[in-house]
Amino acid sequence: MIPVSFYLTLAALMFTIGVCGVAIRRNVIVVFMCIELMLNAVNLSMVAFSRTVGNLDGQIGVFFVMVVAAAEAAIGLGIIIALFRSTRSLESSEASELRR
Amino acid sequence: MEILVYAVMLFVLFNVIMGIASINTWVERKGSALIQDRIGANRAGRYLDSDLLVLKPVLPVIRFLGILGVINTLLCDAVKALFKEDFVPQGVSKFLHALGPFMAVFPVFLAFAIIPLAPEFVLFGEVIRPQLAPLNAGVLFFLAMGSMAVYGVAIAGWAGNNKYSLLGGLRAAAQMISYELAMGLAFVAVIVCYGTLDLYEMVNRQEGVWGVVYQPITFIILFIVGMAETKRGPFDLPEAESELTAGYFTEYSGMKFLLFWLGEFAEIGLFSFLLVLLFFGGWHLPFVDLPEHAWWAALIGHAILMGKVLFFCVLQIVLRWTLPRFRFDQLMKLGWKYLLPLSMINLLVYGALKAGGWLTV
Amino acid sequence: MMILFALLGALVIASAIGVVALRHPIHSALCLVLNLVGVAALYAMLDAHFLSAVQIIVYAGAIMVLVLFVIMLLNIKVEQPHRRGIILTLLATLAGVCFLGILAPLFYRGLRGFTDHSSKIEGTVEAFGELLFTRYLFPFEAASVLIMVAIVGAVMIGKRHQQGGSK
Numbered sequence: 001m002i003p004v005s006f007y008l009t010l011a012a013l014m015f016t017i018g019v020c021g022v023a024i025r026r027n028v029i030v031v032f033m034c035i036e037l038m039l040n041a042v043n044l045s046m047v048a049f050s051r052t053v054g055n056l057d058g059q060i061g062v063f064f065v066m067v068v069a070a071a072e073a074a075i076g077l078g079i080i081i082a083l084f085r086s087t088r089s090l091e092s093s094e095a096s097e098l099r100r
Numbered sequence: 101m102e103i104l105v106y107a108v109m110l111f112v113l114f115n116v117i118m119g120i121a122s123i124n125t126w127v128e129r130k131g132s133a134l135i136q137d138r139i140g141a142n143r144a145g146r147y148l149d150s151d152l153l154v155l156k157p158v159l160p161v162i163r164f165l166g167i168l169g170v171i172n173t174l175l176c177d178a179v180k181a182l183f184k185e186d187f188v189p190q191g192v193s194k195f196l197h198a199l200g201p202f203m204a205v206f207p208v209f210l211a212f213a214i215i216p217l218a219p220e221f222v223l224f225g226e227v228i229r230p231q232l233a234p235l236n237a238g239v240l241f242f243l244a245m246g247s248m249a250v251y252g253v254a255i256a257g258w259a260g261n262n263k264y265s266l267l268g269g270l271r272a273a274a275q276m277i278s279y280e281l282a283m284g285l286a287f288v289a290v291i292v293c294y295g296t297l298d299l300y301e302m303v304n305r306q307e308g309v310w311g312v313v314y315q316p317i318t319f320i321i322l323f324i325v326g327m328a329e330t331k332r333g334p335f336d337l338p339e340a341e342s343e344l345t346a347g348y349f350t351e352y353s354g355m356k357f358l359l360f361w362l363g364e365f366a367e368i369g370l371f372s373f374l375l376v377l378l379f380f381g382g383w384h385l386p387f388v389d390l391p392e393h394a395w396w397a398a399l400i401g402h403a404i405l406m407g408k409v410l411f412f413c414v415l416q417i418v419l420r421w422t423l424p425r426f427r428f429d430q431l432m433k434l435g436w437k438y439l440l441p442l443s444m445i446n447l448l449v450y451g452a453l454k455a456g457g458w459l460t461v
Numbered sequence: 462m463m464i465l466f467a468l469l470g471a472l473v474i475a476s477a478i479g480v481v482a483l484r485h486p487i488h489s490a491l492c493l494v495l496n497l498v499g500v501a502a503l504y505a506m507l508d509a510h511f512l513s514a515v516q517i518i519v520y521a522g523a524i525m526v527l528v529l530f531v532i533m534l535l536n537i538k539v540e541q542p543h544r545r546g547i548i549l550t551l552l553a554t555l556a557g558v559c560f561l562g563i564l565a566p567l568f569y570r571g572l573r574g575f576t577d578h579s580s581k582i583e584g585t586v587e588a589f590g591e592l593l594f595t596r597y598l599f600p601f602e603a604a605s606v607l608i609m610v611a612i613v614g615a616v617m618i619g620k621r622h623q624q625g626g627s628k
Contacts (some may be wrong), residue, residue: 002466007503008471010563014496021481023553029486029532033493036524037477040500046595047509051582055548056592059584063593066519067604071611072558073524078618084535086577142588196487236585240514247522254529258487266533273530278525284518297586 005007028080039069042093061094109232117212120369121362128417129173137422141169144176157400184354189261194260201359204252208366215373216300221381221398231300236461238297239287250276251286253348260351268347272331272338278435279328285443286321289450290378303382312379315447319379321439326371330364333420337428370414473499486532497521509584
């Protein structure tokens with residue numbers, strides 16, 4: 001049996017990579033994917049905890065995270081397409097209409 | 101011992117997949133010729149002559165197969181594809197170009213793992229269930245693999261570095277996502293009906309009455325969706341040759357092209373298997389009672405199953421060569437406006453029937 | 462078991478780095494798909510069979526296909542390196558490492574007082590469904606409303622505005 005801390009370490013590493021990605025990349029779609037990466041890291045830790053604690057509540061939480069991620073993808077990609085239509089680029093720094 | 105059983109099962113399963121794929125290839129070539137009033141492949145091997153003593157007794161058989169076109173479609177085409185130049189267009193990632201056909205075939209083959217091939221039987225005192233992966237998630241695994249198959253065509257369309265390929269890939273991705281919704285809901289209706297996710301159990305529930313009798317609408321939805329997911333028949337817009345030359349596999353040649361071909365024909369077999377196992381009683385026939393756990397009964401059951409599967413394969417191919425192609429808006433309308441609401445209502449009806457206790461399978 | 466975990470862990474981490482480091486969005490997206498499949502395999506190792514299937518159907522099969530679809534539709538080219546790119550990258554990586562430095566001791570300390578049951582809890586479809594339709598019925602219904610709102614919102618955002626129409 002693999003100790004739960006191994007899974008948690010893996011999840012922490014994944015989450016950190018996701019955070020770095022959001023900070024480094026400027027392409028909106030890649031930033032979106034990095035957010036998915038972070039969500040997945042949290043999901044993994046929740047499933048690991050679920051086994052450790054001994055009930056299914058953590059897994060139910062993961063299920064709801066997936067539902068929210070699906071809704072987020074629908075809206076987020078819609079916004080990305082709308083952004084591309086108005087600015088002809090996907091650089092996050094280009095979307096500064098509100099600042100002017 | 102267990103490993104040996106699994107190895108044998110894997111071998112048999114692989115042979116079933118390849119056998120169905122090659123029979124489909126032959127039926128497609130020769131059947132399309134019949135439907136279009138052509139003669140079709142009939143030359144290779146027909147005039148074979150040899151003085152070799154080993155070949156003498158089988159010569160008439162080979163000549164007959166040659167007249168039927170079997171040698172042409174299965175042997176010559178494969179050898180030809182092997183020796184063709186493997187063309188990779190300029191400015192594309194070679195890795196992605198090779199990944200496309202691989203991803204088109206791999207999920208289809210994996211999905212076969214949950215298919216039971218025959219009833220259980222006892223051999224050397226052990227009960228063997230001829231199903232490679234009796235998973236808890238069962239049919240969900242099939243759905244998962246079906247959704248992974250989109251990547252093959254999407255990557256292939258992208259890696260072609262060609263407008264036609266890209267359009268084909270986009271069309272294929274849109275079509276498969278749209279029809280997956282109706283497929284998922286139809287599957288849920290089936291699961292509600294049988295109360296299990298395991299395909300083997302589902303077949304066992306149909307011992308008396310076939311599933312199609314009390315869920316005809318689900319069958320029709322799944323049949324249409326299956327034809328759309330294989331991107332054939334009236335749904336072959338992603339590869340529409342009169343508009344897109346060949347769609348997502350325009351830039352593929354040789355063995356890579358043949359892999360798409362193989363994946364397509366294996367998928368036809370996969371959907372035929374599913375329809376037979378879910379709705380047409382699998383290895384059960386009316387008025388035929390096979391004894392349980394006898395090895396010869398398992399063989400007969402397997403033959404019955406394969407016969408039904410081949411029937412559905414041929415039916416899909418005949419439909420493909422009979423019906424004209426949809427327009428893209430018609431395709432989307434059928435998926436979103438007719439099939440999706442229909443499968444929702446269907447699911448509601450079966451849920452109500454099950455909750456009311458009127459449906460006991 | 463341990464070897465399998467090590468392989469999967471290496472795959473998950475390598476593909477996660479690939480998502481961030483690769484310049485072409487298509488390559489990033491494919492790396493993320495690999496990552497999601499690896500995580501699904503980890504779920505299966507944790508006996509969460511249902512979640513493992515749903516992870517592939519929903520995440521890898523629907524969400525990532527949509528992302529790939531959008532990338533192909535907009536025909537996005539390789540991201541150009543920025544002037545301040547290197548400094549920014551270094552700073553962000555440093556911040557990430559600091560973040561991990563905060564996270565790791567917390568996990569370590571928190572886990573010491575934690576009794577690891579590691580019970581045979583299995584996320585089968587039956588157990589999952591029963592819990593979802595009894596104790597978690599309200600969140601389940603709320604989630605379906607959320608999805609409905611998201612669909613309507615996506616249609617509204619994605620709709621092309623007619624020339625001269627209300628903007």
